[in-house]
Amino acid sequence: xxxxxxxxxxxxxxxxxxxxxxxxxxxxxxxxxxxxxxxxxxxxxxxxxxxxxxxxxxxxxxxxxxxxxxxxxxxxxxxxxxxxxxxxxxxxxxxxxxxxxxxxxxxxxxxxxxxxxxxxxxxxxxxxxxxxxxxxxxxxxxxxxxxxxxxxxxxxxxxxxxxxxxxxxxxxxxxxxxxxxxxxxxxxxxxxxxxxxxxxxxxxxxxxxxxxxxxxxxxxxxxxxxxxxxxxxxxxxxxxxxxxxxxxxxxxxxxxxxxxxxxxxxxxxxxxxxxxxxxxxxxxxxxxxxxxxxxxxxxxxxxxxxxxxxxxxxxxxxxxxxxxxxxxxxxxxxxxxxxxxxxxxxx
Amino acid sequence: xxxxxxxxxxxxxxxxxxxxxxxxxxxxxxxxxxxxxxxxxxxxxxxxxxxxxxxxxxxxxxxxxxxxxxxxxxxxxxxxxxxxxxxxxxxxxxxxxxxxxxxxxxxxxxxxxxxxxxxxxxxxxxxxxxxxxxxxxxxxxxxxxxxxxxxxxxxxxxxxxxxxxxxxxxxxxxxxxxxxxxxxxxxxxxxxxxxxxxxxxxxxxxxxxxxxxxxxxxxxxxxxxxxxxxxxxxxxxxxxxxxxxxxxxxxxxxxxxxxxxxxxxxxxxxxxxxxxxxxxxxxxxxxxxxxxxxxxxxxxxxxxxxxxxxxxxxxxxxxxxxxxxxxxxxxxxxxxxxxxxxxxxxx
Numbered sequence: 304x305x306x307x308x309x310x311x312x313x314x315x316x317x318x319x320x321x322x323x324x325x326x327x328x329x330x331x332x333x334x335x336x337x338x339x340x341x342x343x344x345x346x347x348x349x350x351x352x353x354x355x356x357x358x359x360x361x362x363x364x365x366x367x368x369x370x371x372x373x374x375x376x377x378x379x380x381x382x383x384x385x386x387x388x389x390x391x392x393x394x395x396x397x398x399x400x401x402x403x404x405x406x407x408x409x410x411x412x413x414x415x416x417x418x419x420x421x422x423x424x425x426x427x428x429x430x431x432x433x434x435x436x437x438x439x440x441x442x443x444x445x446x447x448x449x450x451x452x453x454x455x456x457x458x459x460x461x462x463x464x465x466x467x468x469x470x471x472x473x474x475x476x477x478x479x480x481x482x483x484x485x486x487x488x489x490x491x492x493x494x495x496x497x498x499x500x501x502x503x504x505x506x507x508x509x510x511x512x513x514x515x516x517x518x519x520x521x522x523x524x525x526x527x528x529x530x531x532x533x534x535x536x537x538x539x540x541x542x543x544x545x546x547x548x549x550x551x552x553x554x555x556x557x558x559x560x561x562x563x564x565x566x567x568x569x570x571x572x573x574x575x576x577x578x579x580x581x582x583x584x585x586x587x588x589x590x591x592x593x594x595x596x597x598x599x600x601x602x603x604x605x606x607x608x609x610x611x612x613x614x615x616x617x618x619x620x621x622x623x624x625x626x627x628x629x630x631x632x633x634x635x636x637x638x639x640x641x642x643x644x645x646x647x648x649x650x
Numbered sequence: 651x652x653x654x655x656x657x658x659x660x661x662x663x664x665x666x667x668x669x670x671x672x673x674x675x676x677x678x679x680x681x682x683x684x685x686x687x688x689x690x691x692x693x694x695x696x697x698x699x700x701x702x703x704x705x706x707x708x709x710x711x712x713x714x715x716x717x718x719x720x721x722x723x724x725x726x727x728x729x730x731x732x733x734x735x736x737x738x739x740x741x742x743x744x745x746x747x748x749x750x751x752x753x754x755x756x757x758x759x760x761x762x763x764x765x766x767x768x769x770x771x772x773x774x775x776x777x778x779x780x781x782x783x784x785x786x787x788x789x790x791x792x793x794x795x796x797x798x799x800x801x802x803x804x805x806x807x808x809x810x811x812x813x814x815x816x817x818x819x820x821x822x823x824x825x826x827x828x829x830x831x832x833x834x835x836x837x838x839x840x841x842x843x844x845x846x847x848x849x850x851x852x853x854x855x856x857x858x859x860x861x862x863x864x865x866x867x868x869x870x871x872x873x874x875x876x877x878x879x880x881x882x883x884x885x886x887x888x889x890x891x892x893x894x895x896x897x898x899x900x901x902x903x904x905x906x907x908x909x910x911x912x913x914x915x916x917x918x919x920x921x922x923x924x925x926x927x928x929x930x931x932x933x934x935x936x937x938x939x940x941x942x943x944x945x946x947x948x949x950x951x952x953x954x955x956x957x958x959x960x961x962x963x964x965x966x967x968x969x970x971x972x973x974x975x976x977x978x979x980x981x982x983x984x985x986x987x988x989x990x991x992x993x994x995x996x997x
Contacts, residue, residue: 323819327819331819335819449996453816459816459820459961461812461815461964464811464812464815464816465808465811465812465816465966467815468808468811468814468815468982468986469811469812470982471682471978471981471982472674472678472682472978472981472982472985473978593941594940594941594946596946596967599941599946613970613974613978614968614969614970614975614978615968615969615970616967616968616969617806617808617966617967617968617969618965618966618967619966620943620963620965621961621962621963621965622961622962622963623960623961623962627960628961631818631819631820631960631961634818634819635815635816635818635819638818638819639815639818642990643989643990643996649796649990
């Protein structure tokens with residue numbers, strides 16, 4: 304079985320996905336029962352489409368050489384939108400363009416067009432989920448389509464998988480979490496003597512920083528994830544303005560040093576708790592002990608502590624983030640979708 | 651939609667399940683789209699069946715008063731096996747009788763009969779998985795039935811859910827884990843000055859100890875979980891004899907004190923790693939730092955550290971174990987099954 308995929312956005316996640324197909328495509332087919340076939344890729348410079356399948360190596364080379372996939376053989380500068388999607392004949396849209404929280408484009412437009420064409424949608428970008436969660440899910444319901452987005456709410460941290468499959472009946476009350484690698488990497492570098500700017504550079508080199516690092520350090524990225532999770536986990540329709548948000552710019556080197564003295568670290572923490580009418584959500588720096596699940600995390604490590612009525616604290620952490628790990632969330636969303644759709648058998 | 655359930659075994663997990671239905675049955679129906687209806691329960695003394703549904707409160711009272719559910723109104727002392735299952739008209743067998751690793755009965759017999767009758771099976775007991783994993787899955791395949799068993803491999807710790815839905819493509823290499831609450835509770839009590847016997851009593855009072863605590867303290871329970879996980883995660887057919895096993899009886903109070911002196915604890919750890927031809931698996935006490943994911947766990951808390959190629963260490967821990975939390979794994983298995991079967995819609 305072939306699953307035909309249209310990919311929009313060819314930055315760190317998109318390229319990471321192409322690298323995964325290059326290295327592990329055949330292994331995935333053996334293990335999970337379907338071949339992932341990229342039938343079209345679009346970036347800002349245009350697109351390249353082949354319903355028979357594109358070679359990931361060719362795509363990566365074209366991007367490297369021409370800064371756009373449309374530089375590849377048969378590439379079409381200027382091809383985009385509905386026309387692009389139709390040509391790909393894809394079963395699933397993978398949306399991985401860079402996020403913006405003003406109009407959520409180009410992701411929002413692509414998601415709508417894809418649903419309209421009867422495709423399922425996997426989102427690694429956050430914009431359309433943050434600004435249009437309800438509308439998106441309503442459209443999906445009408446089309447009997449599915450929208451998966453595990454990469455949009457904490458990179459590869461398995462938040463949605465746990466909530467969806469493992470916390471059934473547990474009585475979820477809220478959570479606290481580290482969902483942004485960049486700001487915590489910056490705080491750690493600063494506590495070891497780096498400047499704020501050096502910390503940002505390190506995060507960019509690791510490949511975890513957003514294109515615009517102010518989205519990370521001012522807490523926008525974490526707040527956006529909180530908004531999506533409020534919708535997804537609690538069915539509560541909040542927006543960015545409903546999250547109390549404080550970034551890490553005000554954290555000083557001396558505060559970091561003082562925290563280190565008693566075995567603590569300052570971390571950018573997302574908190575959410577169910578209330579009578581909705582949720583209370585915040586993002587801000589907190590001092591945490593190294594003995595604590597979140598306080599013990601280093602660098603770009605991510606983690607979540609679910610607060611439940613029947614199981615107490617249920618935690619999960621993850622070590623590696625960045626382009627390839629986030630691309631892996633796209634792979635898992637596609638195969639989970641394929642199983643839920645009955646395209647491949649349950650394990 | 652009603653999902654009709656036959657339950658075998660009415661010990662801490664079976665009673666926990668009845669308590670969950672009593673307290674949360676209506677809430678589950680609202681949240682997950684199906685009503686869980688117990689149509690028959692069997693224990694050592696007999697059974698009680700009503701295809702229209704049994705009242706959990708009546709079952710719990712009968713067990714309390716007569717030590718068997720067959721003491722309830724319309725109860726049938728002596729009713730068991732295939733005849734019991736047929737009368738229940740159940741869609742799913744929930745097997746939660748106490749585990750034994752000699753012949754895996756009565757669980758093994760019930761699982762086979764249920765599959766033969768076209769039922770799906772949820773196992774909270776380990777025996778049939780440890781002794782007959784391959785045969786069981788082969789029978790399920792032939793019947794186009796499903797066998798779920800998240801409660802058999804570490805109580806409510808979401809091991810299988812993570813492996814199944816979140817580690818897709820991550821390149822699982824192995825894991826280390828705390829999968830037995832009792833032995834770690836005993837070690838902790840001893841490090842705080844209790845005797846070994848007092849530690850066992852505490853674990854029994856919490857409700858996490860196996861009926862026969864030697865299964866816990868000699869590492870059999872942890873080794874059994876390792877056997878099931880070798881089969882489930884790595885497709886490797888090993889038995890109890892293939893797991894290097896050391897219990898906690900040899901751990902002395904002075905070793906525990908010495909460990910505590912440098913901020914460490916002694917924990918009963920399960921280790922597994924993929925090898926060229928299969929897996930290497932062991933169970934034994936290890937000294938772990940309190941800064942470590944597993945070393946920081948207290949009392950009956952359980953945890954796992956998956957070792958992966960693309961995501962580094964992926965961890966999960968859980969605070970509460972015992973009858974009700976394990977019963978909750980049955981609830982989640984039933985609803986996950988219902989979604990995979992299309993009985994209820996995906997979330």
